[in-house]
Amino acid sequence: MTRLAANLSMLFPEHDFLDRFAAAAEAGFRGVEYLFPYDHAPETLRAALDEAGLEQVLFNLPPGDWEAGERGIACLPGREAEFRDSVVEALRYAKVLDCPRVHAMAGLLPQGADEATHAAHQATYIANLRFAAGEAAKVGREVLIEPINTRDMPGFFLSRQAHAMAVLGEIGADNLRLQFDLYHCQIMDGDLIRHLEHQFAAIGHVQIAGVPERHEPDVGEVHYPALFERIEALGYSGWIGCEYRPAGTTRAGLGWGRELGLKPSH
Numbered sequence: 001m002t003r004l005a006a007n008l009s010m011l012f013p014e015h016d017f018l019d020r021f022a023a024a025a026e027a028g029f030r031g032v033e034y035l036f037p038y039d040h041a042p043e044t045l046r047a048a049l050d051e052a053g054l055e056q057v058l059f060n061l062p063p064g065d066w067e068a069g070e071r072g073i074a075c076l077p078g079r080e081a082e083f084r085d086s087v088v089e090a091l092r093y094a095k096v097l098d099c100p101r102v103h104a105m106a107g108l109l110p111q112g113a114d115e116a117t118h119a120a121h122q123a124t125y126i127a128n129l130r131f132a133a134g135e136a137a138k139v140g141r142e143v144l145i146e147p148i149n150t151r152d153m154p155g156f157f158l159s160r161q162a163h164a165m166a167v168l169g170e171i172g173a174d175n176l177r178l179q180f181d182l183y184h185c186q187i188m189d190g191d192l193i194r195h196l197e198h199q200f201a202a203i204g205h206v207q208i209a210g211v212p213e214r215h216e217p218d219v220g221e222v223h224y225p226a227l228f229e230r231i232e233a234l235g236y237s238g239w240i241g242c243e244y245r246p247a248g249t250t251r252a253g254l255g256w257g258r259e260l261g262l263k264p265s266h
Helices: 018-028 040-054 078-095 115-138 159-170 182-188 194-200 224-234
Strands: 003-007 031-033 055-060 102-103 142-145 175-183 203-208 239-242
Touching: 003 055, 018 031, 018 040, 018 203, 031 239, 040 055, 040 078, 055 078, 055 239, 078 102, 078 115, 102 203, 115 142, 115 159, 115 175, 142 159, 142 203, 159 175, 159 194, 175 182, 175 194, 182 194, 194 203, 194 224, 203 224
Parallel strands: 003 031, 003 239, 031 055, 055 102, 102 142, 142 175, 175 203, 203 239
Antiparallel strands: none
């Protein structure tokens, strides 16, 4: 059975953030994810989850200065202490929210980065992820890494599936896994079904959106029914995060989800 999680950073933008939990539940979702929880106390979010009867399935580590354009700090030399603090903070929230996994955004390469700069970022990234996986393992959590396309995030350090798989292989931690976003993969690599098949053992979470506009998954160039069928055949039992920007109101665009068993409560 396909389990769909609403990404509350993108879905239900017609509601204030804390009201999106109830809106997601009313639309038939049983799980939620979002980018960052840190503007709210974890107890406040826990109450919103409980009231709506939802599971928290994913959120990101603190990303650095998001408003200034930072998109994660895991690969940034000189920011190691800040990264370690971000792991501690994320795991504190994960405990209260009973969230089994957190995503460590890699961060951006500086413009004009040369081979030596890239190597320094890679070494920092590997060391930081080793630390994050070790700390998360102590409390039974997973850490995810996600290739993000460089059209939406120019300069993002981790943009290719092969790079992500190499990182996972080098570190070799059982609780360090792949966040497989079909939208990003289609833009950067294509060949979605083969990538799913080859990387399936490493996948800890799946996300979807239509390509190229990042609207509903039944709009655009990707034929999601075939992908959902293949994901189910592979035996995936995790959540599928709906991380897209609704073309209209969120509820109006959920016909594709109702075909997968999403049942509005009213």
